[in-house]
Amino acid sequence: MRMTLAPRARLRRLRGAAVALLLLAAPVPAAQAAGAPQPASDPPRTVPALADWTPGKGSYTYGPGTRLVAHGQAAREVARTLADDLRAAGEGRVPVTGGAPRDGDIVIDVAPARKPLGAEGYELRAGERLEITGATETGAFYGTRTLLQLLARSDRIPAGRTVDVPQYKERGVGVCACYIHISTPWLENLVRDMAYNKQNQLLLELKVKSDKHPEANSWGYYTKSEIRRLVALGEKYHVTIIPEINSPGHMDPWLEKRTDLQLTDSDGKSQPSRLDVTKDEAFAYYTSLIDEYAEVFPAKSWHMGADEYMLGSDFAKYPHVLEYAKKKYGEKATPQDAFVDFINRVHAYAAGKGKQLRIWNDGLTGANTVPVAAGTSVEHWLDVKTKPSQLIGQGYPLQNAAYSLYLVRGGFHTDTKALYDKAWDPRSFEGEKLASWDGITGAKISLWPDNGKGETENEVAASMAMPLSHVAQVTWGSAHPDPTYADFSARAKSVGHAPGWRDLTKPSVADGTYTLRDTKGHAEPAAYEVKRTADGYVTLKSAADGTCLETRSGKITLNVPLEPGSSVTRESCDAANTLQRWQLEKAAGGYRLTNAITRMSVHVADDGRLQQYPADQRTPATWTLTNG
Incomplete structure (x- = not known):
């Protein structure tokens, strides 16, 4: 039996209360408060905003007789996920069916011939019934996210049409669960909210409990069964989860008991966070971890980090690194060439496994004579000698992971209001603003645990709510859809959280x-x-x-x-x-x-x-x- 509208009304009040806890405080104009009526010609409020909206006459009404009508396997998969989410949102069991649609139905169609919609775009039409069309399953899925956001505010949707296509192909979040364990319910909430905001890429630096290297299993790890469940949720919600083991620096979680693989300076002092790139055993160790991670991460990308290898030091303290580079690349080689050589060997290994390599940009200082292998995707966070325009000119796919988008646990937090007020978009890199988006794959916010006890998970969730909405907006569409940041905050508040999102701030017992x-x-x-x-x-x-x-x-x-x-x-x-x-x-x-x-x-x-x-x-x- 379908639930009545009363439970849904209670759900909206509860969801609004939870959102109030998690959104950064901002004044909300009375005219834009959640649930306030909009002029019929205005696009319905969503995140990301609908840039293209043609209003129609009348409205679509979601009601007790609504069915999900889908033809073909891809459309049915989208419909089944939507049915799950409608149930989680308090709408009971909505049937998925084929056959001819009727008034009040939601029609989902995957039409490969609609090539202008691209891999992730969709068309939504609201009238006597509501129709969502994508050229792919993913595109149709994103249309259902828009529908869920509209239904979070009202069961009546104004008649109209939108064609909604993303600007950038990578719309993401990076999380370092590399030292401090982050609970899987928190990560599951993140995946759901990312999908709800049409973000498609979670870059996760973490430790998976190893069967091949049990000596490396210091706490902070995830079991393989935990990761399989998280990846399955990501696949259901079209969020690709890309794993990272940072190397050859920041490897202390993996090298604590592998002193034989640690880089050693000329004084005989080993560096517990640095892998010795000159050792074949070090490369074999690292690639064996790639293989083990592939058991639970099907993503077609591998992130090796490659940042801050010489943090707080320099290659002069490690003369054997220069000797290795010269032996392999000639007398003009530099120590940096040995570092790039390690990157390129990992690139070749990953490519042989069907995976594209990703790295951070700060190791590309220009001190190398050996180029990074073509096709390596670079995430730019720091202003160094090699600029974003140079990387794009050299053909490297480039993601904007600017420091200005960081949230450091117990430390620096991105100023979303300032970014919104100046209409920041993914062309604005640290140290360089580009005129064109050509070659830019997208952008992400990044969460780092530098002071692990500085904030709890729930405090981090509160801090990241608006940055998440902001990056979702600027990677999908306009950087400034509303006149003020307060208006944009009201927009985000009005759509709330994804169905199935759990309020982790509610203790199980009373004081x-x-x-x-x-x-x-x-x-x-x-x-x-x-x-x-x-x-x-x-x-x-x-x-x-x-x-x-x-x-x-x-x-x-x-x-x-x-x-x-x-x-x-x-x-x-x-x-x-x-x-x-x-x-x-x-x-x-x-x-x-x-x-x-x-x-x-x-x-x-x-x-x-x-x-x-x-x-x-x-x-x-x-x-x-x-x-x-």
Whole structure:
């Protein structure tokens, strides 16, 4: 049975409340508040904005009799995904059918002959029924994202027509989950919202738990089953997830126990973050990781990073690197040629596996005589000697990953308002503004964990809400669709989050004092005052001595204690200390307690000590909570 409209109205109110938490504060003009009527001639508000809108007479009404009519396998796939999302949005079960459409239906068509729509464009017509046409399955899918945004505001859509085609082919987000683990529900929310905003590329620097190299499995990793589920969600929502293992620099998560592969200077001091590019064993190690990642990432791209290899140092301290370059490329070779040689060998290896190589730009300093292999995609974030125009002139696909689009955890945050006010678009690189978009593949925002305890995941979600909408807008269409940033913020607020998006800021228990008991009885029962934090976690304050539960011991990485088995202790309470924030998650028989920053759960040792462990290493304790 279809739900009535009342549950949907409640859903809209709940969604609006969640959006208010996650959007950056900005004044909203009364005339543009979510749900306010628009003149019939104005395009309906979406993100990205509809640049092309021809109004018609009347409206389309979504109602209890609506069906999804689709012919052909590709159209049916789109229709089935839309049906799932309508159900998640509170619309009950909407049937997918073939046959002749009737008034009130949503018609989805994939018509390869509509070549002007390209690989991702679509046409949407609203009238007595609503019709979405793409030349490809992806294009039709994006038409359904527009439909969902329109239905988030009203079940009545003004009659009209739009042809909506993206400006850039890469519309993305980059996430470094490379040291600090980011929960999979958070990443799933990101994938859903990216697709909802028609973004198609998630570049994910991360560690997958290795079967081939178990010695490298320091915490921060994801299991292969977790990645398979995330990739499957990305495939359903047309978000390509591209993995990255940064090399030959920033490899400390992989080289901690492989000192034999670390670059060593002339004083015999090894560099734990740098791979020795002159060693065949180093190349074999890295390519074996590519092969293992290919088991769970089907993407046709491989990101090797290649940034900041000589950060804080220079090649002069490593004379054997120059010797290697000269031996291979002649007396005029430079140490940088050895670095580029490693990139090119990885390029050839990846190409042999059907994958295009991606790198950051800062290693392309112009100090090399050996060119980077043709076809390597470059992501430009830093102003160095080799400019964006030169890279495009040399034929390299170029993505804008400008530092001005960064969100550094506990540090620098992009100023979206300033970017919007000056109509920033992907032609504006660090150090150079290009006149044409030719050769530019698109742009992305980037999330970095430099101060891992500086912000929680939920705080990062709040900070990135408007940057996500902004980059979605500038990579799909106009850089300035509304007169002011406040107007654009209102636009983003009006469409809300994707169906299926989970509010991760809602604790599972109400504030109060509870006695916590682990179900195995190893730990002494203890009473704690459980109190919600502003970012949606909880603190646990001991009723006995007023101290707060925290994890702080063990190996520290990026200001975060990431050593499995390290102690969970009670310390002086500090509201600003994110390591005292916990997630109480419902589990069979009680609750699981997971640290908001380390993403490890509390385990109780046989002697009653509290320790933190990844869930796949030790079974998290199950806690029962009783009042008082």
